[in-house]
Amino acid sequence: GAVVSQHPSRVICKSGTSVKIECRSLDFQATTMFWYRQFPKQSLMLMATSNEGSKATYEQGVEKDKFLINHASLTLSTLTVTSAHPEDSSFYICKLAGGRIDTQYFGPGTRLTVL
């Protein structure tokens, strides 16, 4: 499988600050990237889908101005949580996909804690 990294793996920030999370593929070119959020003891909730060079498509209820997604290249996507609040504390996970539906790879996740 592909090697996918997320940076940072864990971040603690103060309420009101912005946090940028990077998702990077080392050996796989992703035509599509997905960003998920997972609260404790809950399942993964898709936040948005992005294709390289295009604007992200956000799921219902996800504020696009709060969660900024930039799919800069086939190997890099970033999620910026702007003006973070304690309720944004969650586990954020990216997933990369190629042209086939069975070629999908999760990143290791980023644990965000907003104080």
Next chain:
Amino acid sequence: QKEVEQNSGPLSVPEGAIASLNCTYSDRGSQSFFWYRQYSGKSPELIMSIYSNGDKEDGRFTAQLNKASQYVSLLIRDSQPSDSATYLCAVLDISGNTGGFKTIFGAGTRLFVKA
């Protein structure tokens, strides 16, 4: 709203037993199904995919699909304590006119294998 339902558990089995995990889905047109394993604090990892009715075996894992009943299951033979994790059932949703796709996850079943 397309849904994937799982019993949240926990399911507790003794070491060496067969663990049976079940999942139902709402979209009769779904064609692609996945089982992921997620350890606490980690991102999910794909363990099985299944696309046709019947059984698919991979080592100690067997996935079973019944499209008529809209039912997917995962059997784990000779369960080991290291199998203790949350198992997520997922269904691929190919939606819209652009040919894009996304994965809908169930809430997961927590499995405990007692030594």
